Amino acid sequence: MKILFFPITILVSLIFASNVQARWKPTQGMTWNYILGVNPKDFDLESETAQVLGIGYTNTAETVKKYHNAGKKVICYLSVGTIADYDPDRKDYEAVTGLVKTRYEQWPSERWVDFRKEGIKPLIIKRMKTAVSIGCDGIEPDNLGGYSHNEVKSWSNPITKEDTIEYAKWLSKTAHDLNIAIGLKNVLGIIESVGSYFDFAINESCTVWNECHRYKNFMSTGKAVFGVTYGDVSSWKSSLCKNLEGVPISMIVKKSVNLYQERTIFDVGYYCGTKTTTKKTTTTKTTKTTKTTKTKTSSSTSLPSSYVSFKFKGILDYTTNYYLGVQELKEYAAFNIYDLNGGQSYKYRTWHLTSESSPSFMYLSTGEFGAVGKPSQYCLDLGTYKNSEGYNYLSIVNCSKAKYKFKYGSSYSKTIDVYTKDGNHYTDSSGNKLCLYYSMTPRISKCKSPDSKQNMGWSKYKM
Numbered sequence: 138m139k140i141l142f143f144p145i146t147i148l149v150s151l152i153f154a155s156n157v158q159a160r161w162k163p164t165q166g167m168t169w170n171y172i173l174g175v176n177p178k179d180f181d182l183e184s185e186t187a188q189v190l191g192i193g194y195t196n197t198a199e200t201v202k203k204y205h206n207a208g209k210k211v212i213c214y215l216s217v218g219t220i221a222d223y224d225p226d227r228k229d230y231e232a233v234t235g236l237v238k239t240r241y242e243q244w245p246s247e248r249w250v251d252f253r254k255e256g257i258k259p260l261i262i263k264r265m266k267t268a269v270s271i272g273c274d275g276i277e278p279d280n281l282g283g284y285s286h287n288e289v290k291s292w293s294n295p296i297t298k299e300d301t302i303e304y305a306k307w308l309s310k311t312a313h314d315l316n317i318a319i320g321l322k323n324v325l326g327i328i329e330s331v332g333s334y335f336d337f338a339i340n341e342s343c344t345v346w347n348e349c350h351r352y353k354n355f356m357s358t359g360k361a362v363f364g365v366t367y368g369d370v371s372s373w374k375s376s377l378c379k380n381l382e383g384v385p386i387s388m389i390v391k392k393s394v395n396l397y398q399e400r401t402i403f404d405v406g407y408y409c410g411t412k413t414t415t416k417k418t419t420t421t422k423t424t425k426t427t428k429t430t431k432t433k434t435s436s437s438t439s440l441p442s443s444y445v446s447f448k449f450k451g452i453l454d455y456t457t458n459y460y461l462g463v464q465e466l467k468e469y470a471a472f473n474i475y476d477l478n479g480g481q482s483y484k485y486r487t488w489h490l491t492s493e494s495s496p497s498f499m500y501l502s503t504g505e506f507g508a509v510g511k512p513s514q515y516c517l518d519l520g521t522y523k524n525s526e527g528y529n530y531l532s533i534v535n536c537s538k539a540k541y542k543f544k545y546g547s548s549y550s551k552t553i554d555v556y557t558k559d560g561n562h563y564t565d566s567s568g569n570k571l572c573l574y575y576s577m578t579p580r581i582s583k584c585k586s587p588d589s590k591q592n593m594g595w596s597k598y599k600m
């Protein structure tokens with residue numbers, strides 16, 4: 138199985154070499170953080186679990202590389218409808234006749250631009266190229282919504298919605314020609330006309346207006362929406378639960394509009410609970426049903442009531458992002474794990490353990506795309522399929538049938554060691570301790586000290 142890994146590595150390097158890497162397409166449910174207000178040197182990358190980061194396009198390539206190495210995708214902010222006093226290219230904007238217009242009242246350091254002037258195009262292309270050159274995976278073009286602001290309406294020949302649609306299409310084509318993803322920032326008024334041109338969307342405060350549902354059509358095509366709500370989780374919780382029902386926006390709640398690192402990833406499964414039919418039954422039936430409801434509850438008490446949550450990333454190669462996990466909540470006789478960067482971002486890859494210090498069953502999380510979630514009834518186990526050396530591939534089974542437990546870092550600091558149900562280290566017939574091993578298809582093998590050239594090692598991330 139080790140050999141299996143090789144062709145993949147080679148393929149990946151070929152793709153990089155010939156520069157035909159596909160444009161990034163964020164998947165629904167990816168977690169994100171919006172950190173425009175953070176100086177990269179103050180950003181605590183170690184503790185950041187979000188998969189996507191929103192930063193400014195004037196950041197350095199080193200910063201973006203650091204985020205990439207940590208497995209993040211990067212969306213770079215740039216204004217396409219205003220020019221700020223502090224922008225490095227302000228003089229170039231001012232040199233285009235009629236381009237720089239009225240002040241933006243809410244953000245007085247910025248002025249609206251009349252993007253219908255042809256002269257803006259090379260300037261925007263230059264900004265986009267900067268974003269591409271520092272390695273951004275996507276861009277977030279802001280301030281497209283001038284047409285609905287009074288400072289723009291006051292012009293003698295104001296920008297219209299139709300002008301904005303035309304410009305948005307040009308932005309999308311230009312970004313795609315540069316092979317970078319582009320998101321629609323706010324301006325919901327034009328989403329029905331231009332949604333298909335954009336790879337994702339970013340929105341602030343849709344909860345405030347109870348309008349998150351306006352992303353429904355856009356999302357039904359599989360595209361991701363990254364949302365931010367300003368305030369605190371406890372006061373927004375019920376509104377968020379209502380707004381996000383059936384509209385799986387990747388939502389964060391931030392205390393400050395200054396966009397510091399602090400945020401809460403709003404995991405709907407966790408905060409809003411999943412609807413259970415048991416609940417419905419109790420409301421419609423009489424007291425007689427109480428007993429049945431109770432029995433139902435006790436059968437699901439096989440799930441741990443207290444647990445610690447982790448994800449495990451393979452350490453085999455710096456450029457890849459293999460996480461232990463599967464896509465669906467179901468039984469698997471064996472399963473493959475995928476490189477997150479290869480677009481195979483699978484949904485379920487976090488785990489819940491009842492203990493960090495002693496062997497535990499590993500419960501697959503209900504959370505998607507690295508969100509914490511809750512333990513499900515599916516557990517990691519050793520399957521019946523074996524490789525030629527007689528080592529089992531991993532499987533996913535109903536936890537009530539799981540026969541093996543796991544513990545991180547017993548043999549070596551980065552191995553996941555296998556134990557029997559009663560807590561003894563699992564060994565092969567020669568007495569070798571066994572650990573989780575991976576290539577595409579994870580299995581077990583003799584525990585040995587892991588390094589980036591072997592397949593035993595896993596980094597643990599506490600959630």
Ligand SMILES: *[C@@H]1O[C@H](CO)[C@@H](O)[C@H](O)[C@H]1NC(C)=O
Nearest residue numbers: 323340341343346348349351
């Ligand atoms: C975000 O979307 C909502 C509708 O869902 C819209 O009302 C709101 O204006 C958008 N946010 C911004 C800052 O434009």
Ligand SMILES: *[C@@H]1O[C@H](CO)[C@@H](O)[C@H](O)[C@H]1NC(C)=O
Nearest residue numbers: 436437514515535536537538
């Ligand atoms: C797992 O097994 C238990 C006990 O047999 C059963 O009650 C439960 O429904 C099963 N869960 C799933 C998801 O199949």
